Amino acid sequence: MSPHFFPYSHLKFRSGIPVIAVSGHHIQLLDPATGTVLFSTLNSPPNVQESLKRSGPIRCAVLDNSNTHLATLADDKKLKVWKLDGLELLHERELPKRPTSATFTADGQTIVAADKFGDVFSYSLHPTPGTEPQGSASGSSLQNDGTPSGEGDTGNGATPVAETSSKKRKSKKPKIHENPPAPRNSLASHVSTSNGTLVLGHTSLLACFLLTPDNKYIITADRDEHIRVSWYPQGYCIESFCLGHTQFVSAIHIPSDRPDTLISGGGDAELKVWNWLTGKQKLDIPILDSVKPYILVKVKPYKRSAFTSASKESADRSTEGAEDQEFVQAIDADESQTVLAVQKIRTLSNHLLFTVTGGSALFSVPFPDDTTTNHSVYPIDFGKPVLDFTIAPDQRIWVTLDSNWTEDGVGPPEGKAIQLVELSDDGKLLNVSSTSSSPVLEALQKKCLVEASVEELSKLEFYASLKSLPKNTGEYDGDEEDSGSVTPRATGIPTNIKTNTRKHLQGTGGGKKEQGKLKSQKAVAEKKRKLGDQSLDRDDDMNLHSDNLDASNAGQLRSGDLLVKDDVEGDPMLS
């Protein structure tokens, strides 16, 4: 059996420092000139290796501006900070919720991290020992988070020591039921286990965030279509919202040469260009038609029962009323579907480059200004889902691929894990992997590959966001875009038709209620007729009213034969 290798999830190129390559739970530093591996976590001390393995695949790796420190996040709640020179793990600490992304502030002294639950905390670069209960982040947090002991967790000890990865899975489960880390202090909210400072929070999954180049603002984007611009570090002061998305927002970007502009993308059929300070949208760049053919990874929508550790809200969801139940079941029957989720947006010499999660291509589109109407999206296809791309100082684009991916799951390794691309002057993307001789490319293609077990590969779950980001109430309708954006998409008036349907299917109980409602509604209509006042005619246009009557009439037709009976039995005083 031929061995499997971890694909590269992140690459980082900066002038004057080694190339950083992340694959699975490992980090390697390569000499940019020779491709020689300078440092690798494969050579780290056993306790570091064990910690890396337990944390799982590295999801986020960020470097400070001075190239001194590297911070990594994986599938657990740990924030690991490395000294880049020598790739030494300085410390790790446990955050209150599982972090999804992090960034250094410009001075490199603070790490800002967003978590699955929609909160953003800031942490000092190094944990402050004086205030840390045991001087060790992992030790103290284990005490605080209230997970039942005896589950295999190492309840004490500063550095995490040997634990098998299967045990780690097990110990993850109780965390779903974890209380906020404040056992009996009834007033505590948003307390961080690692002396973090709360910056802000969304009542939604935070999909991405960034600090503006001047570090004066933090821009956060969530699953519920919001892009929020808040002051930094005073995140409680909201400067503006960039509203207009109708799907989750999963990628935002500020071009370095246009610091007042924000580009955002997510589940919507277009990228949006904003003046983020005012929240005004400047324009749309349609991408769906160009991108859709390249989305290889299809997903089945979430089933209710499928809510496990992926969602912290599972407990809440199960207590949700039966209202949405039938709808969910209807979705279950659906086949795999294509979900558009913009993964990353960057700018390179007056072009936007972007990828979509599970898509096999890198796309370029001319950066739109007020005069251009040319939004032609140029793709370059690699045949395998793109995991990441990064622009090296020499302007070449390094693209990492999920080379293990096949339509049926994990297949034999085929194709190259890395592709090298150049952007031509006319905005075309050219694959130069085979024509350019790069020692780094060669090294990454061969000797830097890290062997992975099938189990480890299955944990990579690069495409989980395609399931977790779309709403669970309806089907994805990326195709259908409401262009008449001036008309209100909805005014939030309850239409309530679904509930009516269910009630009537259930029997007469609901019908009685509906008849009761109908009675007063009819009385109102009657009175209006009597008044016959012209000023009241306007009322009939108001959807507050007409909506409602539609719903009621539908109910009436379905339960017409109950009408009389209900009136009599329901409330004799009324008849």
Place this chain on the structure above:
Amino acid sequence: MGKRKRAAPEQTPQDEDQKLLPQKRFYRQRAHANPFSDHTLDYPKSPQHIDWQAHYPGVDPGKKPEYADIGCGFGGLSIALAPLFPDSLILGMEIRVQVSQYVKDRITALRTANTGDPKAHYQNVSIVRANAMKFLPNYFEKASLSALFFLFPDPHFKVRKHKARIISPTLLAEYAFVLRPGGIVYTITDVKDLHDWMRTHLENFPLFEPVSEEELRVEGKGEVVDAVYTSTEEGKKVERNNGEKWLACFRRIEVPRV
């Protein structure tokens, strides 16, 4: 079946207009809704995408809501405020389908029954079914509101559920965003724990400062305070049970950049 008995006196046939009013018992729904789940909600993309004319047809076009009743329940406060501020717009927000529909039917009935009344015309009050914890900024522009009301919110007693409380350090930022400087947040509850929670978080929040009931009365907001105490179904229930009510009000202030 106590509900049924209570409902009966509401329909004294003397007043023909009473017949127009919807009856709560047809709109009952369990008291809790999960604010974190994806309800099948309709909400505007942004405040610019709302046609307020559809909500307030009898009012000058261009007007926008100034008072927001978050979790308005059966609409007691919103409807009590309407005649107090005949020239301002009031919007109730309620996540429960049935309950929001009740308020809608009630407003429609009140508009019809009070046609032509110069003050109590109820053209200035409306309701949306909405999850205010997620979508408040979709409805209200920055600094557009004079007051926000949180009356007898769901106490979410369990510690595990505290994150679902309508007042939290993170949500307060959004409330501060939609309130204009000087705007007032009114909170009231009959649950002392929740009162302490709301008061503490609001006091600790840099953009709010406490304002006493007396101050508000001096400023001429006495009628509003009275309505906060007495107009809601919950407030009346607490009175019937001789329970205590805990009021806490705060003013939106501005802070400089650090």
